[in-house]
Amino acid sequence: MTEKRNGAKEFYPVLLVTMIVTLSMTALIIVNSITLPLIEENRKAVFNEKLAEMFGEMDDSEHLEELDVYIVKDGAGDVVGYAFTVIGSGYGGDIDMLVGIESDMATIRGLSVITHSETPGLGAKITEPWFQEQFQGKDINALALSVNGGDIDAISGATISSSAVVDAVKETVLAKIAELQSEGVP
Amino acid sequence: MGRVLETFINGITKSNPTFILLLGLCPTLAVSTSLDNAIGMTAAVMFVLIASNITVSIIKKFVPSMVRIPTFIVIIATFVTITDLSMQAYLPSLSQSLGIFVPLIVVNCIILGRAEAFASKNSVKDSFADALGIGLGFGVAIFIVSFIRQLLGTGEMSLFSWVLFKVPGLSDNPMAIFILPMGAFLVIAFLLAMFRYMGVMEGE
Structure with missing residues (x-):
């Protein structure tokens, strides 16, 4: 009986950290999917600006x-x-x-x-x-x-x-x- | 209410992260070259600090002390990445000038320090007040340092490409040393000495 309780106790931190990591990953996937196209667009704008600068x-x-x-x-x-x-x-x-x-x-x-x-x-x-x-x-x-x-x-x-x-x-x-x-x- | 207000004010004065606790000096030294950077960095740090303090305070009862630090780091890293990605998407030029210092907020000891020392022991309300106070304290400090460095180092004051004023004589021959890393050490050292001498910011 006590053995079983100890087992659950030891397993709990693992479960908690896994849950937190899963939650934070979900949040990041959502943020990434929103910002990625915008970041790409900004990068392209900088690229074109530098290209125009280089070839006057x-x-x-x-x-x-x-x-x-x-x-x-x-x-x-x-x-x-x-x-x-x-x-x-x-x-x-x-x-x-x-x-x-x-x-x-x-x-x-x-x-x-x-x-x-x-x-x-x-x-x-x-x-x-x-x-x-x-x-x-x-x-x-x-x-x-x-x-x-x-x-x-x-x-x-x-x-x-x-x-x-x-x-x-x-x-x-x-x-x-x-x-x-x-x-x-x- | 009194306690919440006191926590908030302590963050700016008695436990000012930069001038009293001497925490998070790395970003303060590195990005305090202009007011724009100071404001951008403060906004990023404040967002991460408030979000992580609140989250840590909410989940403090469920987190066994054994996995405390890893949990806090994951939470902080998540908010920092959100901040970094949003900055790159919506404020590309600011993100460019802050560079690596935005992702480095993850290891900023102010944030982990407050999560560990305050938010994991106090209520959500108090943790929010603490984050706001400490965040503003950091902001005030980096703003003062940036103001001095930009003024002496470039001879003019500008905010978001909008020139506020120029110092006659100095703007033609600015003291460039203040923009360089060495200037940051000098300015912070003199400010610390001055605050200690005046006794305005007496530590606990």
Whole structure:
């Protein structure tokens, strides 16, 4: 008899915590389903704003859905460059970036971090202009941190964040360029 | 009623989380670069504090002390995530400038501290008053620090991209050190020393 009571007593905290976790998960699922489309929309707005900033003379951009590539065109309809979304895995989570390249498919036009969750004061410096401006005019094929023989200076104390950006940019952009060329896109 | 009011006022003065209890200094130091951040952070902390204090106070009878802390953390984390997602959806620019400090409210010792030290022992009404007082106390503190840092560090006062006033001379050559992390330590240290000297905020 006493044994049974003890058993129930020991089981109670487990049941309670399970119940609380279930309740909080339900609440979060509801909140997430409401906010997710809005967050996506905000992200897109920031992306478009940065895209317009990067390609000053942009008049038109075409989005290839299946490749997730933006082909940026000027007023005359000529291609001035391409833009890609690049997701790198940083120290604190995904680093979501916009990378633009010139129409030669090699020179980097610019890099802009859209969202990240790196450590403030260290990895979060990837959002600072001096870091992002280093990428301008560099050849994508030779992109590397200066410790690896390239000419991108890493952020001191934030090697993981710095190399996450460089590696993800190089890998993703080269892969997308190859896909673009194989599909024969202008 | 007197007790509720006293609990509320204590949160701002006698047990001010920042200046007396010295709790939750990390967000205070980090996001107090502008008044906008201070207001946004206060709103987020207040919401989480009130919601978690009330919830903890309601369920305190059912929670065995063995699983107390995990339960509180789950409750706090839920409210913080709700706050974070709503901010990202409705106030994207504020969410961008507060960055990681919104999700970090989960481990803010003010919130867990009040759940553990107050809400788990007191009635819902008192816990609400305590959360409101402590939340406002945190707000007042971060507001004062931000005001000084923004004033000296940028030379102008602005609120939600609406410039209130500029200090002649200072706005051309602002003392940028106050915007940097070091400025936060300096300002908080001087404020603490000043409050102690004046005896305005004598601890218990």
